[in-house]
Amino acid sequence: MHARGPRPTLRERFRAFRIARVASPAFQRWAAGFPLTRRIAQRNTRALFDLCAGFTYSQVLFACVRLDLFHTLRPGPLPTAVLAERFRLAPERAERLLKAAASLDLIARLPDGRWALADLGAALIGNPSVAAMIEHHAMLYADLADPVALLRGETGPTRLSGYWPYAMAAEPDAAEADAVAGYSRLMAASQALIAEDVLDAYSLASHACLMDVGGGEGAFVTAAAARHPGLRLMLFDLPAVAARAEARLGAAGLTVACRGGSFFSDPLPRGADAISLVRIVHDHDDARVAVLLRAAHDALPSGGTLLVAEPLAGTPGAEPISDAYFGFYLLAMGSGRARTAEELSAMLRAAGFAEIRSVKTRRPLLTRLIVARKSAKV
Numbered sequence: 001m002h003a004r005g006p007r008p009t010l011r012e013r014f015r016a017f018r019i020a021r022v023a024s025p026a027f028q029r030w031a032a033g034f035p036l037t038r039r040i041a042q043r044n045t046r047a048l049f050d051l052c053a054g055f056t057y058s059q060v061l062f063a064c065v066r067l068d069l070f071h072t073l074r075p076g077p078l079p080t081a082v083l084a085e086r087f088r089l090a091p092e093r094a095e096r097l098l099k100a101a102a103s104l105d106l107i108a109r110l111p112d113g114r115w116a117l118a119d120l121g122a123a124l125i126g127n128p129s130v131a132a133m134i135e136h137h138a139m140l141y142a143d144l145a146d147p148v149a150l151l152r153g154e155t156g157p158t159r160l161s162g163y164w165p166y167a168m169a170a171e172p173d174a175a176e177a178d179a180v181a182g183y184s185r186l187m188a189a190s191q192a193l194i195a196e197d198v199l200d201a202y203s204l205a206s207h208a209c210l211m212d213v214g215g216g217e218g219a220f221v222t223a224a225a226a227r228h229p230g231l232r233l234m235l236f237d238l239p240a241v242a243a244r245a246e247a248r249l250g251a252a253g254l255t256v257a258c259r260g261g262s263f264f265s266d267p268l269p270r271g272a273d274a275i276s277l278v279r280i281v282h283d284h285d286d287a288r289v290a291v292l293l294r295a296a297h298d299a300l301p302s303g304g305t306l307l308v309a310e311p312l313a314g315t316p317g318a319e320p321i322s323d324a325y326f327g328f329y330l331l332a333m334g335s336g337r338a339r340t341a342e343e344l345s346a347m348l349r350a351a352g353f354a355e356i357r358s359v360k361t362r363r364p365l366l367t368r369l370i371v372a373r374k375s376a377k378v
Helices: 010-022 025-033 035-066 069-073 080-087 091-103 119-126 128-143 147-151 159-163 177-201 219-227 239-251 286-299 319-333 341-350
Strands: 107-109 115-117 209-213 232-237 257-260 274-278 305-310 353-359 368-374
Touching: 010 025, 025 035, 035 069, 035 091, 035 128, 069 080, 069 107, 069 115, 069 119, 080 091, 091 107, 115 119, 119 128, 128 159, 128 177, 128 319, 147 319, 159 319, 177 219, 177 274, 177 305, 209 219, 209 286, 219 232, 232 239, 239 257, 274 286, 286 305, 286 341, 305 341, 341 353, 341 368
Parallel strands: 209 232, 209 274, 232 257, 274 305
Antiparallel strands: 107 115, 305 368, 353 368
């Protein structure tokens, strides 16, 4: 005799009934024609088609970025013929791309037939880091060509795991300058996008020294220096990355103590009363994150502060970002996952931190901020 499971709740029974109706072709046809459900049915049809066509939309955007369409239109509207000549496209092919971009609200067609920037296209000009990520996504798309094979671990080494040398390498601190150049530039671009949001959310005015761990080429310390000219600055990253940061920051006239090493095997330098981890933690699996948080705790003085800026799972409205985008991006990369604020807080407590709190940011869909304090000695 088979054991019976728990009796379905009223909500579960209603959900089963609803799913059965929605899955029925006859019901779908009826809903599309019935006045009270027609709009819902049309919206669901569009949403389902958008999911099917999402890759094509992304490739339209990629083509616009690769051809530099948005900067080309920045001075003012242009006709198809001029754009076709600049992009070395046949006029009918240029028209096809422009109409596709307009359908995605990236550009707009004026009554006289010329093409002009729309809000989304203009926003991309103001966020060059987004354009850098769009170009970078060519690797992700290649790795996702067979997502089931990727989930089963049958694809072999991915392009993303080779791009991020610290993700899968046994000795990431041995990476040479050529191996880190591309990802260092991308990190600099992506951190610049959210550095101001983090500094708006938490003032470093009360701190004497900030160390940015995993700081890449120094985007975050550069923003911090502009806000707080008297703040001493340190940066810690892989040796080849730290060397690039030292050269870049020095050329910009900034004095930053750049130290090279691996935060998984080397102790973090001491001397900072604030340590920042800007979009670093989600790149690593739990065991490595535990090592990193303990290293940060050890490096801070009593009463020191740790800033963790992350795209967090569980952020209302950002579920596709954390669960779909970062879920599969980090799978292809070979390590890491998006965590909730509660999960990160528990890991911070396990590392010895106290007074852990979430701080609101301007754009929580891009990054949220958790501030943790090392207990003062009694």
